Amino acid sequence: MNILITSGGTTELIDDVRGITNHASGHLGKIMAEHCLKEGHQVTLVTTKEAVKPEKQANLTVVLISDVASLMETLKPLVKSHDVLIHSMAVSDYTPVYMTDLDELQTVSDPALLLTKKNTEKKISSNSDVQVLFLKKTPKVISHVKEWNPTIKLVGFKLLVDVTKEELFSVARKSLINNKADFIVANDLTEIDAKRHHAYLVDETNETLVTTKQAIAEMILKRVSHD
Amino acid sequence: MNILITSGGTTELIDDVRGITNHASGHLGKIMAEHCLKEGHQVTLVTTKEAVKPEKQANLTVVLISDVASLMETLKPLVKSHDVLIHSMAVSDYTPVYMTDLDELQTVSDPALLLTKKNTEKKISSNSDVQVLFLKKTPKVISHVKEWNPTIKLVGFKLLVDVTKEELFSVARKSLINNKADFIVANDLTEIDAKRHHAYLVDETNETLVTTKQAIAEMILKRVSHD
Numbered sequence: 267m268n269i270l271i272t273s274g275g276t277t278e279l280i281d282d283v284r285g286i287t288n289h290a291s292g293h294l295g296k297i298m299a300e301h302c303l304k305e306g307h308q309v310t311l312v313t314t315k316e317a318v319k320p321e322k323q324a325n326l327t328v329v330l331i332s333d334v335a336s337l338m339e340t341l342k343p344l345v346k347s348h349d350v351l352i353h354s355m356a357v358s359d360y361t362p363v364y365m366t367d368l369d370e371l372q373t374v375s376d377p378a379l380l381l382t383k384k385n386t387e388k389k390i391s392s393n394s395d396v397q398v399l400f401l402k403k404t405p406k407v408i409s410h411v412k413e414w415n416p417t418i419k420l421v422g423f424k425l426l427v428d429v430t431k432e433e434l435f436s437v438a439r440k441s442l443i444n445n446k447a448d449f450i451v452a453n454d455l456t457e458i459d460a461k462r463h464h465a466y467l468v469d470e471t472n473e474t475l476v477t478t479k480q481a482i483a484e485m486i487l488k489r490v491s492h493d
Numbered sequence: 494m495n496i497l498i499t500s501g502g503t504t505e506l507i508d509d510v511r512g513i514t515n516h517a518s519g520h521l522g523k524i525m526a527e528h529c530l531k532e533g534h535q536v537t538l539v540t541t542k543e544a545v546k547p548e549k550q551a552n553l554t555v556v557l558i559s560d561v562a563s564l565m566e567t568l569k570p571l572v573k574s575h576d577v578l579i580h581s582m583a584v585s586d587y588t589p590v591y592m593t594d595l596d597e598l599q600t601v602s603d604p605a606l607l608l609t610k611k612n613t614e615k616k617i618s619s620n621s622d623v624q625v626l627f628l629k630k631t632p633k634v635i636s637h638v639k640e641w642n643p644t645i646k647l648v649g650f651k652l653l654v655d656v657t658k659e660e661l662f663s664v665a666r667k668s669l670i671n672n673k674a675d676f677i678v679a680n681d682l683t684e685i686d687a688k689r690h691h692a693y694l695v696d697e698t699n700e701t702l703v704t705t706k707q708a709i710a711e712m713i714l715k716r717v718s719h720d
Contacts, residue, residue: 277514277516280513281654282654282682283515283516283583283652283654283682284513284514284515284516284585285513285514285516286507286511286512286513286514287504287511287512287513287514288510288511289504289510289511289512316543356510358511359619360619360624368604368605371604372603372604372605376599377595377598377599377604377625378595378599378623381623388654388655388682389652389653389654389682392586392587392630394630395629395630396605396608396627396628396629396630397587397627397628398604398625398626398627398628399625399626399628400623400624400625401623401624401625401626402622402623403619403621403622403623425510425616426616427508427509427510427615427616428615455509455510455615455616
């Protein structure tokens with residue numbers, strides 16, 4: 267199969283030297299790519315400069331992106347030419363619009379007016395004691411995947427922090443339905459460390475637990491191969 | 494000599510999955526550390542998990558930090574035990590205080606009141622179309638160095654973006670005086686790419702240009718050895 271994997275985390279620039287980052291090392295994406303390659307598949311890995319990556323090898327193409335806009339533009343054609351998308355990248359849900367100081371915020375009649383402004387400085391000055399950063403929602407990349415290619419198998423990811431299993435599964439199922447995913451890999455940051463990575467493969471009816479990154483990779487490939 | 498080098502960029506957490514990052518690869522710090530080691534000095538490199546680093550070797554100690562608070566705590570004892578500090582790390586000048594939506598901002602009588610609030614969520618929800626992030630200034634680590642150790646040689650860095658040489662030198666000299674630095678390495682992001690790294694060693698009276706990371710490393714070590 268032609269398997270498309272996203273990994274790492276996007277960074278949305280505030281100015282030329284600062285950005286908002288979603289932490290993601292890329293380790294899981296690397297292991298998934300290596301497992302798919304070992305099993306004889308073609309892999310395209312869409313990731314970031316900062317993320318860890320597999321060694322260069324036959325049947326592996328690596329494409330680097332930085333922010334949500336570049337991810338969107340890069341993924342659209344790739345989704346059309348692949349059989350499976352394993353979308354593990356931590357995608358920023360907000361992007362900076364305008365950064366200002368408390369003075370400007372206190373003098374404006376409605377703070378919403380500042381959403382139409384833009385910073386012209388290339389490096390925002392650090393003179394003020396307080397800065398106020400306005401952010402707007404980014405487009406939901408995963409929600410477009412089945413529009414772009416209705417037959418692609420779509421594996422989504424959902425990371426929450428310190429929630430109950432009920433909440434984790436409920437949020438995963440919402441994503442499953444909203445994004446027409448085939449299944450969602452749901453995980454909780456409190457259950458991930460250097461040694462273990464608890465994750466639940468969630469579909470309409472079941473939740474299957476695995477406990478390491480290697481097991482996540484194996485379970486995903488098995489499911490997309492047989493479904 | 495005992496040489497302390499900082500490199501990479503700090504990240505200030507917004508919540509458990511998002512942070513504000515100062516982009517810095519750590520390449521210059523790595524080259525400076527390698528050059529100092531080759532010349533027979535002891536090097537302590539304070540850097541981040543994400544930054545590139547020299548290979549493990551004799552006479553090199555690597556200490557990892559993440560945000561400005563951990564940098565401050567780590568540097569204080571190290572500054573006292575070293576002869577030179579080459580402070581090339583990109584240190585965040587603002588740190589998140591509180592993130593909220595437009596509704597709360599529009600209902601509060603004075604936006605400054607929100608600076609006393611804190612987010613309790615471990616991952617801030619992405620339901621709102623707009624988020625507003627309040628940030629406050631971080632402590633200026635470099636301004637404490639000569640208090641901690643009046644005899645340490647202090648090399649500061651100043652990175653600006655697309656400014657005139659006059660402005661670059663003027664800002665560098667302000668930093669030189671305010672922080673009692675021995676000299677400042679001043680550079681402009683528009684003059685840095687994979688092949689070149691223009692930097693000016695700025696003291697009270699002179700500006701000396703070098704054009705590669707290796708030349709920056711050699712110039713700094715020569716100056717701190719002979720001054």
